[in-house]
Amino acid sequence: MAPTAKSFGKVLRERRLACGFGLREFAQLVGVSSTYISQLEQENIDPPTAERAAKMAEILRENADEWIALAGRVPDDLEGIIQKEPIGMPALLREAKGLTAAQLQKLAEQAKVMKGENS
């Protein structure tokens, strides 16, 4: 699914239905109440935590990071990653800001290769 300006609740309902999950069935898979899922879809409550957004994305075969961002959250592991490299990581992120999705993808691939060389 492409990044979208749509709200979390609307995207959730669209994707849940597209994947053929009933409201109560989906709630059961996520491990939450169906009233909660319904309230999310109606946008009566705040979007879910990063962990729950990732779980929903996994069930719906979506990109977890994208869904975490859609929920207005930051992936739980990022805080630890930045704290481990408090100078290099923020600098890298600032430099990478403004790159296109394709450029970011290329950068990520290069980082992967470099990590492989280190190990």
Place this chain on the structure above:
Amino acid sequence: MNERFSLVDRQVPYLHEKQIEREARFILDQYELKFERKVTAPVPLEKITEFQLQLTLEFKDMKSLFPFADVHGAIWFKEGIIGIDQSLNPDENPSMLGRYHFTLAHELGHWCLHRQHYKENPNQPMLFDDGVRVPDVVCRSSERKKPVEWQADAFAANLLMPKPLVIQAWAEHHDGDDQPAEMATLRPANADKVFSLRGRLATTAEERDAAIKEHYAAPFAERFSVSKEAMRIRLEELKLFVENRPRLLF
């Protein structure tokens, strides 16, 4: 939210029971065609709602929307939304499973039977304080049944407990015998039992009969995922309780 919003009294055209039965049967036939699967008990109501009729199912806090009325279901025709009071959510209140199903089927009844009428005769639009449109029909548990509600109830009974499936379940339960049960036999068989009817002791003969029938209807209620009361009423409609069965000479 003012109580007057829930008091829209709508006169809908008369529908014969047979017409309502046909409408419910049509929905089940369409389900079988669309999903290439026979309908069995319990009827897949949520799938019919979300994936066949493509309506939006929402749990709502009806008490906050309608503080002065005991609303358990509502429908917004234009938006295609069915709202069910969250107190009926069976995931949170498993004892409400039957009432949840009946309420949802009842709202589907409004959708199938009444949406054209509402489209042609729209309500004066009314809004809640937050700008959300007030539903076209609100269904309260404690109101005298108007034709619009009676028709939706009849539809719900036919959708959730289709005659052929009930007769089949009845026959299976009685080793292939689809004959009605005799109250003249059931009463003495239950003479020593104390029955309560919806939370209070069944004292009058009528209440006791209803309680005996609901006790007898319990396995069917479970199979069709409806309340014992709804099942008893359906079995009565289908004349599966009689005073005496006709005696055969041979």
